Amino acid sequence: MDSSAIDRSSTENCAAELENVRAENAKLRSQNEALIREVEQLKLTGSSRIASPEVESSVEIAGLLSALKDSCISISYCDSDLRYVWATHFLESFAGKIVHGKHDDEIFPVQTKGLEEVTFLRKQALESGSLQMDYVQVFIPDRGHMTWLVIANPSFGHEGGKQEVPVGVITTCLNIPLAGDSQALVRSRTTEYELREAVRLTEEAIRAKNMFLSIMSHEIRTPLNGLLGLAQALESSGLDRDQRELLQAIVSSGTIIADILGDILDLASMESGAMKLETQPFSPADIVHEIAKMAVAATHEKGLEVLSYVGKSVPEVVIGDGLRVRQVMKYLVLNAIKFTQEGSVQIRLDSIPMLGTPDDPRFPSEELVTGREKRQKDQPVKSGCREGDFVLYCQIADTGLGIPKEAFATLFDHFRGLKFSSTINHGGTGLGLALCKQLVELMGGRLTVHSEVGKGSVFTFSVLCKSHDRDCSPEPTAKPVDNRPPCNHRRKEPKILLAEDNKVNVMVAISMLKRLGFTAQVVANGVEALEAMRKDKYDLVLLDICMPLMDGLQVAYAIRKFEQTGSWPEGIWDGNDSKELSTALEGFRNGGREEDSTGTSPRIPIIAVTANALRSDIERCFAHGMDAFIPKPVMFQKLREILSKYLPLPLEQQ
């Protein structure tokens, strides 16, 4: 081979070699760069702890970092010298410059407050190797005061073969809006809480008030009944005319007090939602006639005319709370009489079958008195009634003084009444109209008034009633005449139990009751009385106190106990004077109140009949649960008076 050929091939070889080397170099360089990048990544992400299997490629890591950089929280990574390695843009936006490689004090303006605390947290994290977290009050000029939640999290690396030590710290700062908006939020939450508290306290106060009224009225009622009982007893003793007149005045005042107490109790029980309405059959026409007769008697001296009218469409018997309807009507009529000096008082009763809601155009509308017509919260006016229900619609008109427009707004409020001079003489607590209104509304109706000063007033109320069940057996010879139902039951007759052992007394009592339109079941002693009560339901009990085997007091006690608890007292059937009687009397007395009786039965009126009219005897009667007492020998008027308080008297008796 010649040298030129060798030279040529060696040059070519060299060139090729050079190319190879260059290629290799380039490869190496890129590999190197890749390696460097990888190392950098590894350094940044710390130990293998953070490099989780999910984040495999550097591309993903880069993506994550990029996302972090753009997030709205400040996250940063500092080395062990607390120089920033990287940070999210958010932090950088605070600083206003790139933070890489710098300390906090080189980044933030001089007036910045809070950096020391952050630094402290980071140092703690590095030293302890555990997470540090705290609130830091920060001030950045141009940004203002902020509260940051600062979390400093150490990041670990290996140093040689040693244990993991913190090589840097990741700091997360969250801006907690405690100032400004958040404070308002906290404030409103506080206010809400305070408001709830206030409502709760108010409701409690109202409950307490009603309870107080109930209890006080009862406490007053018991000695008052005693007082009236004593007055009655006094009446039966020999009195001359002057004494009798004085006594009448005493009884009259006492009765007024008792009525007021009754009103207060009614109002309290209505407000507390404890008042329950009856659903018993009653005759609206009978009520009107009764009250008309009463009105005639009351207007005798004034010479007023009393007119009553019962519409043809008013059913003979309806189901509802007759006593309450009577109460309202009576009050309104008495009111009308009170304020009328001449002319007339009219009572008018109509009925309208319910076909729709109270706002139905067929429902009679009256000009409503403007004022605070607050409905009972739990007793909305019933709407959507079924067919077969009725509205009883009653108007009481008078030609009296009339009511001025100024008085309308407070007319139905408690304790207001009318505030003009001519009423000063008329007395009364002013509870009446408020009570009437509430009663009427409780019965699903409305109470309204029209009035003109000098001309008179018209009070109108409506109540919802159900039509009477027609399932009573018809009389065999009955022929339906003008749409009346075949059976003509006027009213459920009250069942009276009479416990009396003296035959003569029984005959007289039965005869008196018969005159009043009642019949009674007679038993001769306390044991028989309780047996009768176990077997049957009675509407009223007349109890002779001195009876053999078991006296009236024990009977009354047993009855009340049964009403309260649903069970009879121990040993009561032996007829012994059980010690349970004396020990339990106190507890019984407190528990035996009408309003909060949670027993299984309603409270039955128990009337003591006794010759003993000493105060201590009368008090014992009431303490054992009696409601009233009639002295012996029983006088017809007294019997009638007492019974009329608890039972509706049949029509003939008016």
Add this chain to the structure above:
Amino acid sequence: MAAAPLEQKYVELTEDMFKEGFLDDQFVQLQQLQDPSNPGFVAEVVTLFFEDSEKIIDSITETLETDPLDFKVLDAHVHQFKGSSSSIGAQRVKNVCISFRQCCDASNKEGCVNCLQQVKREYQLVKARLETLLQLEEQIVAAGGIVPQFE
């Protein structure tokens, strides 16, 4: 016989009984309970009173003869008598019963014995008069008259 003089006599007799305290207001109550729906009421009650009283007087007499004397039992009988006499308005009988009960309370046997005598006497007196009254009533009704009422 004509009704009018009978009625007159009835009134006089009743007035006397009231004046002398044999009857009190309670008797008027009984009369007022008598009406067309209850025509023989007074007679009925008074008759029952007679029957009842005689039984009670017997019981009282018996009890007083027992030894030892149980005043409680005695008092119970007297209490009954007081009740029935009071119910029909036999005032004087009732008043003796009241004293009688006081003697029982005081366990005063002699007093009780005295009271028994008294109550028997008063009972006989009022019974006689009432029987006359009832007879008059019958006669008045038979003569087509109306038994006078008192207020």
